[in-house]
Every structure is written in C-alpha cells, then in structure tokens.
Amino acid sequence: MYQYDTIDKAMLADRSSEFRGQVARRLAGELTEDQFKPLRLMNGLYLQLHAYMLRVAIPYGSLNPAQLRKLAWIGRTYDKGYGHFTTRTNLQFHWIKLADTPDILDHLASVDMHAIQTSGNCIRNTTTDPYAGATAEEVDDPRVWAEAIRQWSTFHPEFSFLPRKFKIAITAAPKDRTAARVHDIGLVLKRARDGALGFEVIVGGGMGRTPYVGPTIREFLPVNRLLSYLEAILRVYNRHGRRDNIYKARIKILVAALGKDEFARQVEAEWAKIGEGADLPDTELARIRGAFAATAFEVLPAQSEAFEAAKASTPAFARFVRNNVKPHKKSGYGIVEVSLKGIGDTPGDATSEQMETVADLAEQYGLGDIRVTHEQNLVLPHVKLDDIPTVWAALRDAGIATPNINLVSDIIACPGLDYCALANARAIPIAQHIAEKFRDQDRAEKIGELKIKISGCINACGHHHVGHIGILGVDKKGEEFYQLTLGGSGAEDASVGSMLGPALPYEKVADAVDTLVDVYLRERQDGERFLDTFRRTGVTPFKEAVYADAH
Amino acid sequence: MPTLIELKDGVCRGAEDAFTHVADDQDMATGDVIVSLARFQSEGDGLLSEGRRVGVRLKAEEEAEVLAYDLPRLAVVALDFPKYRDGRAYTNARLLRERFKFAGQVRAVGDVLREQAGFMVRVGFDAFEPADDASANEWQAAARRYRHVYQRSADGRAPAFAEREA
Numbered sequence: 101m102y103q104y105d106t107i108d109k110a111m112l113a114d115r116s117s118e119f120r121g122q123v124a125r126r127l128a129g130e131l132t133e134d135q136f137k138p139l140r141l142m143n144g145l146y147l148q149l150h151a152y153m154l155r156v157a158i159p160y161g162s163l164n165p166a167q168l169r170k171l172a173w174i175g176r177t178y179d180k181g182y183g184h185f186t187t188r189t190n191l192q193f194h195w196i197k198l199a200d201t202p203d204i205l206d207h208l209a210s211v212d213m214h215a216i217q218t219s220g221n222c223i224r225n226t227t228t229d230p231y232a233g234a235t236a237e238e239v240d241d242p243r244v245w246a247e248a249i250r251q252w253s254t255f256h257p258e259f260s261f262l263p264r265k266f267k268i269a270i271t272a273a274p275k276d277r278t279a280a281r282v283h284d285i286g287l288v289l290k291r292a293r294d295g296a297l298g299f300e301v302i303v304g305g306g307m308g309r310t311p312y313v314g315p316t317i318r319e320f321l322p323v324n325r326l327l328s329y330l331e332a333i334l335r336v337y338n339r340h341g342r343r344d345n346i347y348k349a350r351i352k353i354l355v356a357a358l359g360k361d362e363f364a365r366q367v368e369a370e371w372a373k374i375g376e377g378a379d380l381p382d383t384e385l386a387r388i389r390g391a392f393a394a395t396a397f398e399v400l401p402a403q404s405e406a407f408e409a410a411k412a413s414t415p416a417f418a419r420f421v422r423n424n425v426k427p428h429k430k431s432g433y434g435i436v437e438v439s440l441k442g443i444g445d446t447p448g449d450a451t452s453e454q455m456e457t458v459a460d461l462a463e464q465y466g467l468g469d470i471r472v473t474h475e476q477n478l479v480l481p482h483v484k485l486d487d488i489p490t491v492w493a494a495l496r497d498a499g500i501a502t503p504n505i506n507l508v509s510d511i512i513a514c515p516g517l518d519y520c521a522l523a524n525a526r527a528i529p530i531a532q533h534i535a536e537k538f539r540d541q542d543r544a545e546k547i548g549e550l551k552i553k554i555s556g557c558i559n560a561c562g563h564h565h566v567g568h569i570g571i572l573g574v575d576k577k578g579e580e581f582y583q584l585t586l587g588g589s590g591a592e593d594a595s596v597g598s599m600l601g602p603a604l605p606y607e608k609v610a611d612a613v614d615t616l617v618d619v620y621l622r623e624r625q626d627g628e629r630f631l632d633t634f635r636r637t638g639v640t641p642f643k644e645a646v647y648a649d650a651h
Numbered sequence: 652m653p654t655l656i657e658l659k660d661g662v663c664r665g666a667e668d669a670f671t672h673v674a675d676d677q678d679m680a681t682g683d684v685i686v687s688l689a690r691f692q693s694e695g696d697g698l699l700s701e702g703r704r705v706g707v708r709l710k711a712e713e714e715a716e717v718l719a720y721d722l723p724r725l726a727v728v729a730l731d732f733p734k735y736r737d738g739r740a741y742t743n744a745r746l747l748r749e750r751f752k753f754a755g756q757v758r759a760v761g762d763v764l765r766e767q768a769g770f771m772v773r774v775g776f777d778a779f780e781p782a783d784d785a786s787a788n789e790w791q792a793a794a795r796r797y798r799h800v801y802q803r804s805a806d807g808r809a810p811a812f813a814e815r816e817a
Contacts, residue, residue, distance in 0.1 A: 261738025
C-alpha cells in the first residue's frame, strides 16, 4: 500500500490548521453561515436535517487497520457509535458538532486521513476496483493511477472551481466493479497487442436528472500520458461546461451537447498544445508503483484442507463461501467480502465495534489491507484459505457475514429522508423491507445476482438508474411515492434502466419487487440473471404483473 | 475604490493603483486605463498611441486566446470573477503565463476572496482587488498556507514529485 511521506503529511497538517482557524472565526461570529458555508464544504462538512455531517475521504477505497480503528474511535467519541460507507467509498458521520470538527480533522490526519475534496465543485475521490492487487482478472494494478490522480487533483489550482463536481473511476479488469461508464471520466486499463498499457477513456457518463452511459472518446491512451490528457479534458470542461444551471452543469451535458466526436476533437486539440510536460516523470510513477508491488504473499498450495473441511461440515460457511469469497490471483488465498447489508440493517452502516472487528481481522489475517466497495461493503482482499473459516466466524459474531454479496438484499441506498435535506422520500426503510422479504437465503441464492439500488431523490446518490431494479423516491402532494425502473446496469454492460409504470406508494414497493422477482423466476432461461431475462423479454410481463391489481 | 494588493518577489504589498477601470458606458479617463475587450478592440490603438499604459479586462467567458497578438502591448490583463465559484479565470490566467508567456500584470477582479488566494497565486495572478477587504498581510498568509504543492503550475513552485527527487 502507498505510505504517506513527510510531504503528504504536511499537506494534511496545513489543511487541518487552516480549517481550525476558519471554525474559530465562525464560532466567534466573525463569519456568517453564508460566508462559512463554502469553507466548510471544502472540508466535507455539510449541514443536514438534524446535525452536521462530516464526509471523510477514503482515497480509492483503501484503508489500513489503524485508519479503520481511528474511524471507529471517532464514531464512538464524536458520533453515535457508527459510520456510513458511501457509494464514493467514503465514510460519513451524521451526528457531528461543529466545534468538534477541527479536533476530528487532527485525529484523521494522525492516521493520514482527511476530508479534502469530499464536497464542492472539484475533483472528488477516485473509485477503483476493490479487488485491485488481488484479482487475477486485472491487467495491472489500477491503484497506481488512482494514487497519481489523488495527488494531481488535490488542491488543483486550476480545477477547484469547476462548473460542478467531478468523479473519476479506474478499472483494470473486464468485470467492472467501479461503474466506470457512469462516471464523469471512466478509465479502463488495457494492454495493447505489443504489451503496452493504456486507458480506454470514457467521458460524460452520469446519473442524476439526465442519466447517460458515457461514450468512449479515446480507445487507447498510453498510461504515462494520463495526467496531460486529464488536464485537457478538465480544461475543456472548465471553460465550456454550463454554469447557468446547476442541473445542466455536469460534463455529461457538455459532451451530449457537443457530440462525442466534437468533444473529443476539442480535447485532442488542447492535449496537443499541453504536451508531455504535464505528465508525471517516470521516476515518480515508479515510486508509486513500487508502493503497491510489495504485498508479502506466501507460496501456498491451491487447496486448503481446513477450508474444504469447514465447507463440508458447516453449511452456513459453505453458503458464505459461495457468495462472499472470490478467487484470488495467488493460490491458497481468497478475497473476502464483508457484508454491510445485514437483513434489517441500514445499507452501508457499520458500528464502531464492527469496524474494529474488521481492522483486527485485516491485521491478523489480511495483510493489513481493507477496501471499501462502491456497493457499500468492505473487502479483505488477501486472506489465506486456511484462515477464512476463522475470519468468517468472527465476522458472523459481529453481524457482518450475511452471505448476500450481489444478491437481492445487497442493496445500495442513499441516506434518504431519514438524514438528507434534499430527499423526497425515505430510502433506508424501503431497503429494509425488501431485505426482509428475501430473508430466506435459499430463495435469495436461487434468484442469483440482482442489484437493487434506491435513491431518495433525483440526484441519484443511490444509483437507481443503474439498478437491475432501480427505485426512486418522489414526492406526490407531500406523500412518499416510488418510481421503479428496470434493466439498468453500472457494470461493463452499462445501461440506464427504463421506467416500469406509475409510481407506487411506500407500502407497495417491497411487494412489487417480490412480484418482479416472481416474473423473472417464471420467465428465465438457462442461468439468466434478472438483468438478462429483462433484456430478452422487455418490460411487458413485469409491468403486467405489478399493475395487475391496479386494474 | 478597492484596495490593490500586488505580489512581487514572493511578497504581497498594498499598492497605489495607477490604473483606472473604465466601463463601456463611461467617458474615457486620463492616464493609465483598464477597458473591456470590446472597447480595447475599437479604441486600443488610439489609447496606446497616446503613450499611456493600457489593460484589458476579460469577462469569465472571454478566452485569453483572443489577446494572443495584443499581449506585448498590454500592461495588465484583468480577469473577472463574477462569483468566486466561477473558475474560468483560473484557466485564463494559467494560459496567459504558461502558453503566451505574458510578463505583464495579471489581476484578479470581481468576487475575489482571500480563501482563493492560494489558487490564484499558483495560476499566475500577481495583483488582486479583494472584495472582502483582506489586507496585504492576510492575503499573504492565505496564499502561502501550504508548504508543498502536488502539481506543476504557472508559479514555478516545485511539485511534490520534484521535491522527492531532490
């Protein structure tokens, strides 16, 4: 893993002391809330329905045990004993006092963490594959480039006041676990026939009011030219993105308005003028690369007796392995997914005790490495098969071994009206109702991969547009209603879901999902996922079933 | 009239402003003036032939490239921030310095706040008309808050990756 050096640490210390001064001026009445707002937003501090919310950055979703323990401690000391992992792989504390925030930032800085650029119209945290460095699928380690982008984008003097927020995703595996095609920029690392590494560059995907799957503007960008190319894209956007309407200010609107060919032409013209001087020197790339190359794997046999014996003797463990353990590139190791989607729990929430459990397990059994997924779960990417039964037992005791990764109850939901001032409707209890409905694990496994994503408003923080089943909260004359969409995907087969029919009232949503699943089970052919069946049959059978009662 | 802060040799100082901003609907002032792009395009030659120093004020949506041929004749390019959140002037400033090697004054005008000082200095601004009554000392402190920077920019500071190699 990348280790912060004295320069990285000094950046955080300087930021923290700057913010301490700003909070002091606010508390002393020297700054009004209006004047303070842009300053706190640059430090990830939002004012929500009931309290301040602090959004802590977890760069490319990567944590070490000391960092996760510190987050647990902050949750216990300054919040109500828990935190909420987000779809940007950050962590939110929802019950923070303003006067505590400078101390919290100092505590974060003590473990090389911060809240920099977790809000505002700047370049936000980069998403990358939570299996990076562990999966055999990847052509190279995408974290190298995520770290290069982290440094390049931090306090960028030219691109800190963009028309709107800006999000980048990098994946290096054909199976996309980052939703790259619905990001402002998606980068897909590829190897050319001659072995050279390069990026497919996708620009202008996004969700919100106007969802788009982003077009590819360059098929192959040599990796060492990444930063100059990003500079060209950002410069075209900074100059020409709309600033007159917040809902039309994302880069997707500019790309759609110009057309992808004209947008690409402008980027290429700007890139030619920028030249190689804006790229990172090879020495720095090698330094960053070296930091990720040093994972101390042991040489192990492919089969583990302890692992196989536990599977044979303990059906619950076997079920966990089927759903939450993924193949590792090194023989004798597995990738373990920690589910933050316990039935009846709030998706993405983890208590301080749960965080400490994961930190301890990572330290003892996981080479000190922890990842956050954009689907709001945690990952221990490097666990020996021999140790997985022990890890599973500890996770189960902590309530975070629900065997439901990618299944119907592995739901993404935004905080919704329970916390957020923008929301029209609640998202969390809808997720809980659906999860309850599919509590039967045999049935959930029979249904297979099914991604349900719930947003409490059109800003789409819950990614509903790319849910196999998407659920959007809307307000109808003061009552919560929910618009269902089907057939979305945020993965390599990205698409925007299409509307099922009229919005449903709060109490009908979980039943409607149940009906949709029944239709799928009736219609599916040999091993199809819900998404595949929907794509084959179209909306009609689903629509007929859900609205049958209404007619 | 707003105070002017000038950055020279790494130090911010309050300065007498030798220039008068002349709006499009105002009569031409005497002495050194800063005018709009439109006014410069129609009256610039005349003003320069009178031997005075001339500056051009670019709106956020006007791009620095339009001045490419005129830059050697200009003493000041003033870049307008209609709102502090409007970041287009940062690109203009950087291109004036890096791409067009403009050596005159690049001045920040409009909604210019001390919290933006660090970014402004990094892209090549060397004069500021603060809208928040920041003093030269406060400006200096805000501009130099960070001991290190991560990127190359127009200020010539060594980025982290260069410091690491040294």
